[in-house]
Amino acid sequence: MTGLAPCTGLDRADWLATTDRLLTALRPWASADHATITPPGDPGGYGTRVDGLEGFARSFMGAAFRIAGTEDATSTELAEWYAEGIAAGVDPGNPGRWVRPGEHDQAKVEAAALSLGLHLTRTRIWDRLDQRTRDRVVDYLAELVGAAVPPINWVWFRIVTQTFLRSVGGPWSRADLDHDLAVHESFVRADGWFADGPERAFDHYAGWALHFYPVIWLEMAAGEERAEELRERYLARLDAFLPQAAALVGADGGPLFQGRSLTYRFAAAAPFWAGAIAGSTALSPGELRRAASGVLRHFLDRGVPDEQGLLPLGWHGAWRPIAQRYSGPGSPYWAFKGMAGLALPADHPVWTAREEPLPVEGGDVIEVMPAPGWLVAGTRSDGIVRVVNHGTDHGREGVLVSDPPLYARIGYSTATSPVLSAAGWEEPLDSSVSLLDHEGRASHRAGFRTLAIGATDGAAHGFSIGRAHWVVPTPGQPDHGSGRIGEITAGPEILVGSIVRGPWEVRLARVEGAGANGPLRVTGWPVAPGGAISHVVDLGGLPEHGVVTIPDATPISATTEIPWRASAGAAQAGRWYAAGVLLSRDPAAVAPPAVAFEAGHAAVTWPDGVTSRVELPEVGHGS
Incomplete structure (x- = not known):
């Protein structure tokens, strides 16, 4: 592998081709009016209507990254196709309309994907929708204003949705924004980490939600007082997190296999693209690209997407037990978060830089x-x-x-x-x-x-x-x-x-x-x-x-x-x-270490002869 991608062989054209393959493979599973996309497989825990909304909203997010960063015939066709689906999805008289946020909580998640997609494609889709459709979109998304959201990464779905609503003159709530930003602050832990809620829940959501959405929001709300107040704080946390995130990627691009929602697969690349979008200097553009492309390469080399071009519930191949209760056949397409870098133009430094090794390669x-x-x-x-x-x-x-x-x-x-x-x-x-x-x-x-x-x-x-x-x-x-x-x-x-x-x-x-x-x-x-x-x-x-x-x-x-x-x-x-x-x-590597206990310490002698002496904690019986 040579050129700008000596480690993975993936350039921007390969990323575009992968995105196009994924989007094209979903077309046969779309409704005739494009409002829903329901990939094959057993229904998820929330039913087929939610599955269809997920398939549309999550793939629209991926299409939006492509449309935003690439001016070509494919982007034009995608904008037209998804615009038709949006019009049908918000039509209250359409039997196949979208499940609304007031009808099912999962629609609150998908509202954020729709809002992000509409923001990214504002001139290509939103500005070309007729006024009746735009009014219906606003009415649909406005059901998040004042709505209940759990105190986890979901607060960002309401923030992103209301930020888009505000930008198009729709309703929004300052009280909701202040509440949700305060809840986000309650997730903050040391060194750029977030817990996904009050529990000790540390996983990929730290990167593909709790760092990704703040960066997206700062761009959506650029110039607004609250966003500018928080910009330095949010980006400093991202800078602290990114080197650690890179250290958790294997040399083969494999993400750490830990935490729920792993069926989102290469969404694990999202924090690296967030770093590129934010202009982070914690990692160089070549390091960011290497990490993101490595994650995608890992899955491409292991049969992802499948022979139909689809992302079934699973990791490499299909494996249904990986799913949580909320997972359906449309859920894996949150993987499109890992395509966020396509919103950046071809001359962006992350695309023109030469890949640099991951920490484990150095x-x-x-x-x-x-x-x-x-x-x-x-x-x-x-x-x-x-x-x-x-x-x-x-x-x-x-x-x-x-x-x-x-x-x-x-x-x-x-x-x-x-x-x-x-x-x-x-x-x-x-x-x-x-x-x-x-x-x-x-x-x-x-x-x-x-x-x-x-x-x-x-x-x-x-x-x-x-x-x-x-x-x-x-x-x-x-x-x-x-x-x-x-x-x-x-x-x-x-x-x-x-x-x-x-x-x-x-x-x-x-x-x-x-x-x-x-x-x-x-x-x-x-x-x-x-x-x-x-x-x-x-x-x-x-x-x-x-x-x-x-x-x-x-x-x-x-x-x-x-x-x-x-x-x-x-x-x-x-x-x-x-x-x-x-x-x-x-x-x-099979020669084992040895350990000896001495005066409140454990002394480990490693196979190469180095000794590490570690103090043992004092814990009383029955403590």
Whole structure:
């Protein structure tokens, strides 16, 4: 690969071609009047009418990026086609009209996509709509004024929609704007991070929603007093976040496989395009382009879109269990957020710059991200980025629920998926430290407390403590990312520590207080047979071992293998157990580290002879 794209081979023409392929493939699934697009597949949890609105609104957003940045015959045709759909969608006499925001909450989400698209295509679509259609669009979008929105990233749907309404002389509410901006401030965490609401919900929404929309809004509301007051603050947070986001991309472009709504796939490129739109200097244009194109390249190389040119619910191929309750066949097209860079003209620096390497391509990465409680380890030899988690569970400290697989596991990476089938919801099978009850069921950790996180002697370390508990879930709960409530059986607390360097994590565990009557088990990374190397080795007190094999457990492979180590008999309170946990594609990485405990410290000697000495937290029994 040469020219401006030595890493990915993708130039702006390739991005345009991919967008056009996706948009063209949706046409056969559109209604005759273009108002709805309902891709094939089982209806989502909100029904076919919502699915059709999602398909239209989300693809319109993608078309709008293209129309805004490229003046050609395809953009002209797209503008005409989507204008017809808009007119039909807001026609109250049309049996196939859009579900309205006052009729279903999901329409509030899609209203923002419609508003953003209309803003970007103002001269090509909005200005050419007849007055009756424009009035109907305003009436449709105005149902968000004063409407209830949950205190999560949804506040931005109301902000974006009302900002567009204001720009065309429609109704809007200063009180709504002030309220929603204040709610957004409540999400702010350290170093440019956001939690998606009051829970410890750290995931891709930080980038594809809580950084993306503020940048879009600053452009939509340019010159308005409130936007200009906030501009410097919002862009400083984006600047702080972007280098961390780039450090979480694997050398193959794989995004970190963690958090809900992963079926949006290359929407993970959105924060990098936000950086380009905002003129961020935290990453160079070549770094921004490399990260965004890498994410797209990852999926293009793995059969995305599918042979019909579609984005089914799934990750690479179709895999329905990845969906949340709110996901339908139109939902994956939020992936078009990852095409936002097409709104920038061909002579923009992000398109004329030469790609520059990702952090993991430049050398091994060891980084501490205190806001989500993550220890990040990327290895140049195999391109994998790993996250060891001591701060995220999509819950609250002290609240005992089941562990949500996409949030509460100890390990996430760009090369593995947690077990997402029913078995992985029932108990933590991968990347965990658990006590086993008399039936052999593993305890959960959600509700844990972060004790320490930092770096020393070339390694990153983190410690957390939580009440071991078992959950019999109440049936019929929706899946919006959080753990499940139910009948709780509580056990003793478990203190868990991680010392991370390169492909290895030294995982420490100590049972605090009495009450353990089963063994302590440490499980490793879930991998495909014959794929990446996953080992758990005994570094103290864990002689029992084996491998759990599960079919159809993740969207990455048909079969998943998970190595484990366990104590011989019931776990002993107050003693340290230790395991070496490896994930690598490099056969030379299998030599394990060693650990010794001395005077309140753990001293880890790594395979290359380097020693890291980490202070152990003081935790009293029964704390």
